[in-house]
Amino acid sequence: MAMTVRVVERxxxxxxxxxxxxxxxxxxxxxxxxxxxxxxxxTAYALGMRGGEPGAVTxxxxxxPAVLGKRARTRHRLLKREDGAPRCTxxxxxxxxxxxxxxxxxxxNAPSVGVEKRAKSFDIDLGMCIFCGYCVEAxxxxxxxxxxxxxxISRGTRQDMIWNMAELLGDVPKxxxxxxxxx
Amino acid sequence: MRLPFSPxxxxxxxxxxxxxxxxxxxxxxxxxxxxxxxQSAVMQDRIGANRADIFGIKILGLFHPIADAIKMLxxxxxxxxxxxxxxxxxxxxISLGCGMFCLAALPYGGVxxxxxRAWSLQPIACSVGxxxxxxxxxxxxxxxxxxxxxxxxxxxxxxxxxxxxxxxAYEVCLASSLAGALFIYGTLDLQQSVLWQTQHVWGIVxxxxxxxxxxTAGAAITKxxxxxxPEGESEIVGYHVEYSGMKFGMFLMTDFFESIVVCGVIxxxxxxxxxIPGLNLTAMAAAGGTxxxxxxxxxxxxxVFKVMLLLFLLMQIRWTLPRFRFxxxxxxxxxxxxxxxxxxxxxTVWGVYxxx
Numbered sequence: 001m002a003m004t005v006r007v008v009e010r011x012x013x014x015x016x017x018x019x020x021x022x023x024x025x026x027x028x029x030x031x032x033x034x035x036x037x038x039x040x041x042x043t044a045y046a047l048g049m050r051g052g053e054p055g056a057v058t059x060x061x062x063x064x065p066a067v068l069g070k071r072a073r074t075r076h077r078l079l080k081r082e083d084g085a086p087r088c089t090x091x092x093x094x095x096x097x098x099x100x101x102x103x104x105x106x107x108x109n110a111p112s113v114g115v116e117k118r119a120k121s122f123d124i125d126l127g128m129c130i131f132c133g134y135c136v137e138a139x140x141x142x143x144x145x146x147x148x149x150x151x152x153i154s155r156g157t158r159q160d161m162i163w164n165m166a167e168l169l170g171d172v173p174k175x176x177x178x179x180x181x182x183x
Numbered sequence: 184m185r186l187p188f189s190p191x192x193x194x195x196x197x198x199x200x201x202x203x204x205x206x207x208x209x210x211x212x213x214x215x216x217x218x219x220x221x222q223s224a225v226m227q228d229r230i231g232a233n234r235a236d237i238f239g240i241k242i243l244g245l246f247h248p249i250a251d252a253i254k255m256l257x258x259x260x261x262x263x264x265x266x267x268x269x270x271x272x273x274x275x276x277i278s279l280g281c282g283m284f285c286l287a288a289l290p291y292g293g294v295x296x297x298x299x300r301a302w303s304l305q306p307i308a309c310s311v312g313x314x315x316x317x318x319x320x321x322x323x324x325x326x327x328x329x330x331x332x333x334x335x336x337x338x339x340x341x342x343x344x345x346x347x348x349x350x351x352a353y354e355v356c357l358a359s360s361l362a363g364a365l366f367i368y369g370t371l372d373l374q375q376s377v378l379w380q381t382q383h384v385w386g387i388v389x390x391x392x393x394x395x396x397x398x399t400a401g402a403a404i405t406k407x408x409x410x411x412x413p414e415g416e417s418e419i420v421g422y423h424v425e426y427s428g429m430k431f432g433m434f435l436m437t438d439f440f441e442s443i444v445v446c447g448v449i450x451x452x453x454x455x456x457x458x459i460p461g462l463n464l465t466a467m468a469a470a471g472g473t474x475x476x477x478x479x480x481x482x483x484x485x486x487v488f489k490v491m492l493l494l495f496l497l498m499q500i501r502w503t504l505p506r507f508r509f510x511x512x513x514x515x516x517x518x519x520x521x522x523x524x525x526x527x528x529x530x531t532v533w534g535v536y537x538x539x
Binding site: 019020021024027028030031032034035038039042055056057058060 | 500504519
């Protein structure tokens with residue numbers, strides 16, 4: 001395979017660039033343009049003319065919802081089979097691969113014929129999780145996802161950072177964060 | 184016994200100095216903190232600090248400087264182990280003191296006749312005002328070097344050394360670029376320079392090159408980007424690395440004070456000082472009565488307005504350019520600015536000689 005080589009010319013150091021003044025002025029033109037265009041947009045918005053171009057790309061986070069990417073790894077979620085039972089077969093692959101050692105699974109015999117084992121308890125300590133996504137990669141039965149699209153997972157105590165199976169399945173809502181309720 | 188000065192004179196000087204430092208200096212410095220955040224935010228398509236509020240009122244984040252001040256004043260003044268304590272405490276005072284002194288030497292207005300007296304609106308009127316301001320600005324560098332030396336930290340020391348070397352790079356040009364303008368005005372007094380400009384033309388017309396040179400060197404004196412080598416917060420935290428609380432705040436304020444002083448000197452020497460085009464403020468101020476009072480107020484407003492415009496320009500430059508490398512700064516100072524300012528001086532001297 002022939003390599004394609006592209007020669008990038010170094011910018012020439014001419015007198016015009018070396019005296020800085022012209023280049024500084026060019027840079028100032030760019031920043032001044034941004035300044036005045038954005039100021040005009042902000043003013044138009046403040047005067048009630050909504051719908052124009054926004055003056056800033058800032059997301060005012062706590063007031064406006066966070067914008068997450070399609071593939072963003074967020075809080076874990078356990079999935080269910082069609083009959084409503086958890087998909088997890090307690091194979092412990094996720095617990096094994098987890099570099100932060102934040103998953104704790106205890107297994108038990110499954111009553112159904114199709115699977116041998118199931119998880120008796122499945123706890124994830126989100127205070128230790130590093131959101132690497134290895135558990136999702138490792139799972140052979142597609143039981144765990146990181147697509148709950150929830151990023152506000154902080155709680156007042158370390159104990160409250162641990163999510164049990166019912167909460168991860170979505171059967172029981174996790175107690176919401178209570179501001180100032182630490183300890 | 185007859186005093187060589189009246190108590191009214193003394194009181195008037197105190198009032199003027201207080202006005203310069205508290206009314207102009209602290210207010211504009213606080214405002215600059217807000218401008219710095221907001222202007223950079225708007226030109227970078229951001230919103231900027233807008234969260235500080237008093238009873239839910241935010242007015243574009245204008246309360247952030249107040250919050251800053253409260254934070255600085257209430258923070259622990261931490262003095263690390265191994266610092267030279269007296270020098271560590273003295274350094275910010277020298278820096279800030281020099282900035283304050285320069286602020287008080289600016290001509291905020293001319294001489295106003297009122298109630299049978301002539302009231303000069305320049306706090307410290309001095310016949311050698313320009314060298315005085317330059318000397319005080321240069322002396323402010325001692326605070327930086329001292330801070331770096333006394334910190335007992337290599338990063339602080341590096342910052343201090345850089346401050347000293349930077350001063351060598353711009354200081355010569357700073358004075359020599361002004362020499363041409365002062366030669367034309369025929370005085371070293373800031374007030375007399377303004378008067379010359381009101382009678383003839385603004386300094387920027389006769390000395391455009393000196394204006395640009397002094398603006399560049401002046402930007403270097405304020406130790407802000409692109410000349411923030413002593414601070415260089417991305418490489419060495421700089422001379423104030425071991426400072427916290429209000430001592431750090433004093434260094435921060437020194438930067439703003441020096442910006443105001445540089446813009447004030449440029450205004451006084453190149454932009455007509457307190458003059459307003461089309462208005463004969465000198466005659467109005469000499470008329471006495473209400474006219475003189477109005478003229479005095481207009482002088483101060485005009486001067487502060489010009490200073491603020493220049494500060495806006497400096498702020499824009501500060502947020503446009505990256506930091507100079509050290510050799511680039513020395514090159515700029517010694518190989519570009521100094522020869523240009525000397526050429527400017529020579530041409531000016533010849534021009535004045537032929538003109539007279």
